[in-house]
Amino acid sequence: MNLSGFWEFPGGKVEKNESPEACLVREIKEELAISVCTRLALKSSEYSYSAGKLIRLLPFVCSWQSGEITLLEHQEVRWVSKENIKSLNWAPADIPIVDELFENWNKIQDQLINYIK
Numbered sequence: 001m002n003l004s005g006f007w008e009f010p011g012g013k014v015e016k017n018e019s020p021e022a023c024l025v026r027e028i029k030e031e032l033a034i035s036v037c038t039r040l041a042l043k044s045s046e047y048s049y050s051a052g053k054l055i056r057l058l059p060f061v062c063s064w065q066s067g068e069i070t071l072l073e074h075q076e077v078r079w080v081s082k083e084n085i086k087s088l089n090w091a092p093a094d095i096p097i098v099d100e101l102f103e104n105w106n107k108i109q110d111q112l113i114n115y116i117k
């Protein structure tokens with residue numbers, strides 16, 4: 001809630017003995033009610049919102065496997081294009097991830113095309 005009003009990628013904290021990929025699949029199911037598959041890891045981002053507390057974001061590009069998006073925990077969801085991604089008010093820790101997506105948009109799309117059935 002202290003990041004209320006900022007845009008974030010769906011996700012959450014890794015539980016004990018859980019891989020980052022399994023965590024993301026679980027969190028997206030809990031938050032958006034859809035099943036996804038992790039496809040591509042992006043660079044991690046470390047950020048300190050308060051002294052002595054560091055968070056590390058481990059981003060993955062995913063493909064949507066099944067289900068319809070239902071907002072179970074968030075206020076709003078939005079699909080964004082390359083043209084719009086930088087204009088959103090992102091949580092500070094997300095900015096390097098947004099920059100990586102923006103810089104590599106076409107390359108990432110080319111890599112993901114292999115997963116389209």
Ligand SMILES: Nc1nc2c([nH]c(=O)n2[C@H]2C[C@H](O)[C@@H](COP(=O)(O)OP(=O)(O)OP(=O)(O)O)O2)c(=O)[nH]1
Pocket residue numbers: 003007008009010011012013014027055057091092093094
């Ligand atoms: N999911 C997510 N969290 C982010 C992003 N950017 C960012 O700074 N954060 C921060 C907010 C939180 O301090 C932390 C993730 O915590 P969370 O509240 O989403 O985790 P969770 O679902 O496991 O929540 P909880 O069980 O602890 O309540 O990372 C982002 O893009 N996505």
